[in-house]
Amino acid sequence: MMTTLLHVFSTFALGGPQIRFAQLVNALPGHHQHVVISLDGRLDAASRLAPHVEITYLTMPELKPLSLLERLKQIYQTIRRYRPEILMTYNWGAIEWALCNRFAGLCRGIHWEDGFNPDEATRLYQRRNLFRRLALGGRTEVVVPSQTLMRIARQQWHIPPVRLRYFPNGIEMPAQITPTNSAKKPTLITLASLRKEKNLPRLIKTVAAHAPDCRLLIGGDGPMLNELTTYVSKHHLSNQIQLAGRIDDVWDFLAQGDIFCLSSDTEQMPLSVLEAMGAGLPVLATDVGDVKSMLSAANHPFIVQPSAYAHAMAQLLATPDQWQPIGQANQQKAKQEYSFQTMLSNFCRLISPNR
Missing domain, CATH: 3.40.50.2000 (Glycogen Phosphorylase B;)
Structure with missing residues (x-):
């Protein structure tokens, strides 16, 4: 029937x-x-x-x-x-x-x-x-x-x-994800619908001011695409920050990153964070909704209030030896619980x- x-x-x-x-x-x-x-x-x-x-x-x-x-x-x-x-x-x-x-x-x-x-x-x-x-x-x-x-x-x-x-x-994770970051500098990555509540200007400004030796990849489409593109161009950030537009293959995209970033003002249980966990990435995020409880305990120090976002980014970037262990713990939790x-x-x- x-x-x-x-x-x-x-x-x-x-x-x-x-x-x-x-x-x-x-x-x-x-x-x-x-x-x-x-x-x-x-x-x-x-x-x-x-x-x-x-x-x-x-x-x-x-x-x-x-x-x-x-x-x-x-x-x-x-x-x-x-x-x-x-x-x-x-x-x-x-x-x-x-x-x-x-x-x-x-x-x-x-x-x-x-x-x-x-x-x-x-x-x-x-x-x-x-x-x-x-x-x-x-x-x-x-x-x-x-x-x-x-x-x-x-x-x-x-x-x-x-x-x-x-x-x-x-999420349904692939059997294996092979990192493809060929850049000589650390790559911060995010995946979002480009809407106001995602507060991507917070992420862009933080990277520009506090992570000059990193690049930022922003995947996704939405009503703020033109505004964000104009901002990046106006402030001469095009060599550091790339707006990749709509992403059809999430896993290939995330494989380019070293650290996943979420800068939202409001979330509940964002699919993008689960995908970052599945890709074995450490996560830097604002403390919104269930984000902290979703992630492994090892990742919790980098889930912070907006006022501490820049400091948390600097801390995570300063400890590259922790990225893989945190990412693996996130991936394991995604497999077991999500x-x-x-x-x-x-x-x-x-x-x-x-x-």
Whole structure:
């Protein structure tokens, strides 16, 4: 029997939730039909879906200018049209779909929360908390990838344990990764959607000021690409800092690095950090979300508050003999605790009709 899953994203551009979705759907056993709705019209992540996946794409940027009541009416009609067994909504941008389904009772609802927009990086808005309580009530199940979000969901959104699912991310690592850094200088590397909350200017400025003998590779695409490119050019940093754009082969890209850097203002359980662990890299990062608990104990001294970021970078660069042991400890932890098969098994249980 074919099961239809309707997935609603604020955008289907390449990002952590979209990449995780593609990986899971590509590996999902059984017979499933997927409908992906992109509310901003972007479908970049469609390139990550395997040819065998039965999937339909729908773009709905026309919803944004409408009033709330008009949007809810169209949302209701769209869900009715596709008659899914499960509606999956992803993050704040799709919350109205969860709200509509909760009160219309059209199908089983599962809402994924992976983190927050830049405007909620330091504090949550009470009005959004109230809206989440309303939209995610009833029988809606809520899925989160971090213990930080588990606490927020329980305490601020009032999601009872019976409807709250902890769903850590996982990665499928290649059997072997061969370092390919041919540069004579240490290479700092990062992989991110180029959005404001990733605070890549923090990383660029820190490297320029405190690591003049290093190069920095930035992989990823996003709305800040032109701004970052202009900044690097204006400050004559092009020989030191390279913006590589969209990365299709993560492992080949990470093999070029000596140290992985994360400079975000807000994260929960970033896929890029798991990939860095899988690649056997030490990680320098801001202390956000579950990042510190994800990494090996040996790496913990280099997960710091933003004010200490430059100092931590200098410390890590000054101890190159520690890079490999820290990276190996990270890789071992990724293999033991964050395997792709575990994530896939969790997903199969999540969508099982026998829950």
